[in-house]
Amino acid sequence: DAKTTQPPSMDCAEGRAANLPCNHSTISGNEYVYWYRQIHSQGPQYIIHGLKNNETNEMASLIITEDRKSSTLILPHATLRDTAVYYCIVRVANSGNTPLVFGKGTRLSVIA
Amino acid sequence: DAGITQSPRHKVTETGTPVTLRCHQTENHRYMYWYRQDPGHGLRLIHYSYGVKDTDKGEVSDGYSVSRSKTEDFLLTLESATSSQTSVYFCATSQGGGYTFGSGTRLTVV
Numbered sequence: 001d002a003k004t005t006q007p008p009s010m011d012c013a014e015g016r017a018a019n020l021p022c023n024h025s026t027i028s029g030n031e032y033v034y035w036y037r038q039i040h041s042q043g044p045q046y047i048i049h050g051l052k053n054n055e056t057n058e059m060a061s062l063i064i065t066e067d068r069k070s071s072t073l074i075l076p077h078a079t080l081r082d083t084a085v086y087y088c089i090v091r092v093a094n095s096g097n098t099p100l101v102f103g104k105g106t107r108l109s110v111i112a
Numbered sequence: 113d114a115g116i117t118q119s120p121r122h123k124v125t126e127t128g129t130p131v132t133l134r135c136h137q138t139e140n141h142r143y144m145y146w147y148r149q150d151p152g153h154g155l156r157l158i159h160y161s162y163g164v165k166d167t168d169k170g171e172v173s174d175g176y177s178v179s180r181s182k183t184e185d186f187l188l189t190l191e192s193a194t195s196s197q198t199s200v201y202f203c204a205t206s207q208g209g210g211y212t213f214g215s216g217t218r219l220t221v222v
Contacts, residue, residue, distance in 0.1 A: 036211070043202050043213030044155065087154075093209045099145055099170065100204075100211055102155040 018075040022088030037084040115139040116214040131190040135203030144186040148199040
């Protein structure tokens with residue numbers, strides 16, 4: 001899996017958009033960008049993934065640059081419950097034999 | 113997640129004793145994984161399985177063994193527990209790319 005770089009921590013005011021960046025400059029053409037988050041003491045939770053087009057679901061939006069070397073996860077209206085560690089991972093989709101490799105992620109603190 | 117059950121949720125054991133952690137899934141997913149999580153290290157892969165009786169080592173497999181005799185169960189065994197294996201252990205399953213994680217087992221080796 002390609003390596004990713006994320007800032008160690010970020011703060012966001014409650015109700016504002018949280019924009020979490022991720023650099024993946026060595027991503028391969030068949031690798032997707034996945035985002036997971038881990039709320040304190042719980043197992044990681046899948047958020048969203050994408051290949052090259054922007055993606056949106058009920059939890060977040062994923063913006064991938066045209067050269068695919070970086071991406072941004074957007075939580076449009078952050079709440080206190082969004083305080084968590086967010087992991088950006090690149091991997092080939094549907095490749096169970098290539099397990100998820102977690103970095104240290106970004107610790108997002110949503111502040112009231 | 114309701115589809116994955118880890119047991120026990122908490123365990124305290126003595127150094128040198130064998131310990132088995134169980135992961136049970138009701139999703140019929142092909143792939144199952146064991147991770148450990150320690151402060152400052154994030155999640156690290158211990159072992160994984162890509163089918164019944166098919167397993168492979170992860171990044172931190174020393175001191176651990178696994179077995180998968182049924183699709184729904186993936187067992188992690190510490191043959192002789194050491195204090196360095198004090199950690200939170202997470203099981204995960206996947207089918208088609210997305211992962212689902214269990215709630216974790218907190219293991220303390222004293």
